[in-house]
Amino acid sequence: MTKSVFLGTVAAATLLAGMGMAQEGSTLAQVKERGELNCGVNTGLVGFAAPDANGNWTGFDVALCRAVAAAVLGDPTKVKFVPTTGQTRFTAVSSGEVDLLARNSTWTYSRDTDLKLDFTGVNYYDGQGFMVSKDLGVTSAKELDGATICIQTGTTTELNLADYFRANQMDYTPVNIDSNAEGEQQYMAGACDAYTTDASGLAATRAAFADPENHIILPEIISKEPLGPAVRHGDNNWGDIVRWTLNALVAAEEYGVTSRNIEELVRSSTNPEVQRLLGTSDELGAMMGLDAEWAKRAILASGNYGEIFAANIGEQTPIGLARGLNAQWTQGGLLYAPPFR
Amino acid sequence: MSDTHAQTVPFVRDTMLPAAQPPDNQAGAVRWLRENLFAGPVNSVLTIAGILIIFFLVTHFWDWFAHSVWNASSLSECREIISATWGPDARGACFAVIRERWNQLTFGFYPSELYWRPTMTFGLQMIALAPVLFATALVIRRTVLVITAVVTLAAMIALGSPMIWLVFAAIAFAGGIYASERNVRWLVPVALIYPLAGIWFLWGGSLWTPIFILVGPALGWVAWRILGKRLPGVGMFAAILVTILFWMILAGDAANDAQNLIPMSIESVRSDRFGGFLLSVTIGVAGIALSLPIGIVLALARQSDMFLIKSLSVMFIEFIRGVPLITLLFVASLLLNYFLPPGTTFDIILRVIIMVTIFAAAYMAEVIRGGLAALPRGQYEAADALGLDYWKAQRLIVLPQALKISIPGIVSTFIGMFKDTVLVTFVGLYDPLKSMPDAIRANIEWKGIYWEPFIFVGAIFFIICFAMSRYSMYLERRLQRDHK
Numbered sequence: 001m002t003k004s005v006f007l008g009t010v011a012a013a014t015l016l017a018g019m020g021m022a023q024e025g026s027t028l029a030q031v032k033e034r035g036e037l038n039c040g041v042n043t044g045l046v047g048f049a050a051p052d053a054n055g056n057w058t059g060f061d062v063a064l065c066r067a068v069a070a071a072v073l074g075d076p077t078k079v080k081f082v083p084t085t086g087q088t089r090f091t092a093v094s095s096g097e098v099d100l101l102a103r104n105s106t107w108t109y110s111r112d113t114d115l116k117l118d119f120t121g122v123n124y125y126d127g128q129g130f131m132v133s134k135d136l137g138v139t140s141a142k143e144l145d146g147a148t149i150c151i152q153t154g155t156t157t158e159l160n161l162a163d164y165f166r167a168n169q170m171d172y173t174p175v176n177i178d179s180n181a182e183g184e185q186q187y188m189a190g191a192c193d194a195y196t197t198d199a200s201g202l203a204a205t206r207a208a209f210a211d212p213e214n215h216i217i218l219p220e221i222i223s224k225e226p227l228g229p230a231v232r233h234g235d236n237n238w239g240d241i242v243r244w245t246l247n248a249l250v251a252a253e254e255y256g257v258t259s260r261n262i263e264e265l266v267r268s269s270t271n272p273e274v275q276r277l278l279g280t281s282d283e284l285g286a287m288m289g290l291d292a293e294w295a296k297r298a299i300l301a302s303g304n305y306g307e308i309f310a311a312n313i314g315e316q317t318p319i320g321l322a323r324g325l326n327a328q329w330t331q332g333g334l335l336y337a338p339p340f341r
Numbered sequence: 342m343s344d345t346h347a348q349t350v351p352f353v354r355d356t357m358l359p360a361a362q363p364p365d366n367q368a369g370a371v372r373w374l375r376e377n378l379f380a381g382p383v384n385s386v387l388t389i390a391g392i393l394i395i396f397f398l399v400t401h402f403w404d405w406f407a408h409s410v411w412n413a414s415s416l417s418e419c420r421e422i423i424s425a426t427w428g429p430d431a432r433g434a435c436f437a438v439i440r441e442r443w444n445q446l447t448f449g450f451y452p453s454e455l456y457w458r459p460t461m462t463f464g465l466q467m468i469a470l471a472p473v474l475f476a477t478a479l480v481i482r483r484t485v486l487v488i489t490a491v492v493t494l495a496a497m498i499a500l501g502s503p504m505i506w507l508v509f510a511a512i513a514f515a516g517g518i519y520a521s522e523r524n525v526r527w528l529v530p531v532a533l534i535y536p537l538a539g540i541w542f543l544w545g546g547s548l549w550t551p552i553f554i555l556v557g558p559a560l561g562w563v564a565w566r567i568l569g570k571r572l573p574g575v576g577m578f579a580a581i582l583v584t585i586l587f588w589m590i591l592a593g594d595a596a597n598d599a600q601n602l603i604p605m606s607i608e609s610v611r612s613d614r615f616g617g618f619l620l621s622v623t624i625g626v627a628g629i630a631l632s633l634p635i636g637i638v639l640a641l642a643r644q645s646d647m648f649l650i651k652s653l654s655v656m657f658i659e660f661i662r663g664v665p666l667i668t669l670l671f672v673a674s675l676l677l678n679y680f681l682p683p684g685t686t687f688d689i690i691l692r693v694i695i696m697v698t699i700f701a702a703a704y705m706a707e708v709i710r711g712g713l714a715a716l717p718r719g720q721y722e723a724a725d726a727l728g729l730d731y732w733k734a735q736r737l738i739v740l741p742q743a744l745k746i747s748i749p750g751i752v753s754t755f756i757g758m759f760k761d762t763v764l765v766t767f768v769g770l771y772d773p774l775k776s777m778p779d780a781i782r783a784n785i786e787w788k789g790i791y792w793e794p795f796i797f798v799g800a801i802f803f804i805i806c807f808a809m810s811r812y813s814m815y816l817e818r819r820l821q822r823d824h825k
Contacts, residue, residue, distance in 0.1 A: 043769060043776055044783030051780050053442060055450035055614070080613065083769045083776070088675060092769075095678030179775075181782050185791050208789035210420050318785045 027238035039065035040098035076301035120243035125325035127221035141220035145170040150192035160223040248295040251337035252304035408433025415786035449616015457502035464493025468517030469535035490514035545609035616771030636705025661703035674768035712747035752813035
């Protein structure tokens, strides 16, 4: 009984303490006071967010959390990673449990409006694809009429699949799965002819097979999946900070600012764009309530966009994703950071 | 007469025949087989079908187990080793993932240099449990405590525990075993305080916090001593009030001041570092310890003659039993966040423990109500005839019998609840069965691994649940007062 009394008291005390502290402050002020950024991430997705053997988080989405923490708090390690599931992720943002959601979430109309989120940009342009075994003899998704398809339930991919097959007047039998691991298992066991999910996920799955050469990813990409960080509606300054941190990483790659040459560029760069970005001229940081070197710290956290991409999911990694749509606009991709001015 | 007899009876045996061997089909293995496996056509068919299934399973999975690889740093390395050792088409289990990541499946993200702390917590817990679980059987108590002490201390040494805590644990075990040999009732206070100590060992922080939490009831007791003699009702009320007021107003500041004055603290560990079996066992033990007393109170309340108490209890039990546990967990993790003011940090593990506890308590209440209903009416009447008041009658006559009847149901509820702790995966906590293996699979080295973590985690769950079930059988035997 001692324990029950104690727990009840702790609960009551915490409640009261919470009410005492309750204040309608800006997210920026809260994060600074807490000294820590609460960042919602995936509970585990290859290349995007995963804890290693020591519990340190790494990944493409994780790097964005660290960049924001570096910009705001001056320390990329001051991040509390809050693992969120597909069901809890958006509630975690709107209830204030996390300040920022960097969890490979697709930016859609209803999420932006109805769920009262603000997507502050796109850090990865994904799209839904299909993987089939070579033995099936299929070379195009258009030939999948009548196929059984492994599909994760409760995701946008499920709806896209239905749309695509209806639009092309084809039939399919869905095999519902709950997680990537289960999907791979079903696909390998032959329970379905094709496995569909985001193309980045397919690449990672295929890379982990014992015989990747026997499986092909079909050329059709049947949906647009712009994955981006999301914040709560209503705190525009905080949204700006996240948006421009991402833009700073993208712009840094465009201007050739890397974590390696940044110190030198701070001293010697004559490019006015670079000077403004790194805070050596003008005071851009002050406009969002940060200091002048915010972008420099964000880039130093894990490098510019290109470095983050290469380190986590790029062609040198086992996942081996090409830049594709995620290349700079100058390289034929979609990354286009607005000017820092 | 004997002659007559000899003439009328042709043959009289005057010695016993030597005992012969029973017929072949009535002895040894053959008899056992006939009785147990081939007693009639239906049994024979079932036996053959069972043997075929086992044969099928073994032939299909034997090579997979036989080709296990325990030493590798990634799944692809496992595959290389398997194909190099047993040929390119061989398949095999890659238990190397368990070897590499056993710590995360066991402790989650708990700091690795502090692994000895949960180990010590759950080891010392057996001392606190001794007066509860093994109150009467000295030999069993001795065996359990000595084995626990040896295993815990060995594990603490292996996990790099500091010498001072090793000595502390050794002294605690020695004291516990001594008390259990002399008089196990001496350990009852340990059992009462241990939950606080356990929380402190697990989460760390300042030692002054649990101390000042204990000061609250002590002050309440003083208030009750002063007022209780003259005004019993007021005294009880004042005691509770003093305790709660002390906790809410003074305890926090006092603990801080004391900490500043004489720092006594161990490294604190946040709830988001908990995971794997550490999380399951923490939630499970807390839920078990809390749900039984709450369940008893609820069951008694449901039997009560007082309308308000009875209807509140019925509403609570029926509501909780009518709602899936996952719903309650979602309420704990998501809905509460909307109701609580922003910036509130109401520990997620605490929220989950509360929800799991009330869920198990509702089921527990019905199990115990079954025991109460099974008790003959005469027992209640006998208690009344002896002039016992309500609480004495419950404590001395009704509950001991009702709880004894309910043991199988109670332990079933415990086992079910312990297994349900893996549902916390849905609120983003790292349970050992799904979230933690999925997080491990999210590293490219182990992506594609599937059955190995399931087998490991399933085996540990089986061991724990089987132990609980065996304990309940022991308890039933011990409490048997059959009037056959």
